[in-house]
Amino acid sequence: MRSLARQDTGRLHGRDGRPEATRFCTHCGAIQNDAPQRVCGRCGFGVILTTAREALGEAFLVVTLDLQVAAASMAVEKLLGDPDDLLGLPLPAVLSGDDLGRLIGRAALGSRRVVTVTVSAKATGRRLSARIAWCGQPPAALVVLE
Numbered sequence: 824m825r826s827l828a829r830q831d832t833g834r835l836h837g838r839d840g841r842p843e844a845t846r847f848c849t850h851c852g853a854i855q856n857d858a859p860q861r862v863c864g865r866c867g868f869g870v871i872l873t874t875a876r877e878a879l880g881e882a883f884l885v886v887t888l889d890l891q892v893a894a895a896s897m898a899v900e901k902l903l904g905d906p907d908d909l910l911g912l913p914l915p916a917v918l919s920g921d922d923l924g925r926l927i928g929r930a931a932l933g934s935r936r937v938v939t940v941t942v943s944a945k946a947t948g949r950r951l952s953a954r955i956a957w958c959g960q961p962p963a964a965l966v967v968l969e
């Protein structure tokens with residue numbers, strides 16, 4: 824394995840099993856790991872936040888610790904309607920699910936565990952799969968819907 828000792832050895836030190844983080848746009852969902860700026864350089868609408876790479880998907884909400892919808896991606900539209908109409912709403916007005924508030928609270932407080940639960944869209948009653956992960960900064964939870 825000596826051939827690994829080239830330019831990538833620095834990266835191999837991070838082998839403590841922590842989920843890798845990725846930076847993404849809250850509007851278009853683009854991964855922006857190289858972006859130095861705070862606003863998305865691709866769509867110009869979203870801000871750049873950080874989440875667990877394994878959790879990220881196209882349709883998602885960013886939910887604060889007090890369970891308010893802080894951001895909704897474009898792709899949420901086909902599941903929940905116009906994303907702009909969701910901003911600032913209390914989460915229970917948008918989604919319901921067993922234990923949903925507690926799981927989001929845990930993620931917003933920084934739990935590194937990514938959990939998947941079944942939720943219902945309040946507007947349509949449609950059942951969706953929700954992947955919940957930590958998201959920052961500021962502290963929030965990412966709720967990826969499928």
Ligand SMILES: [Zn+2]
Pocket residue numbers: 848849850851852853863864865866867868869
């Ligand atoms: Zn964007």
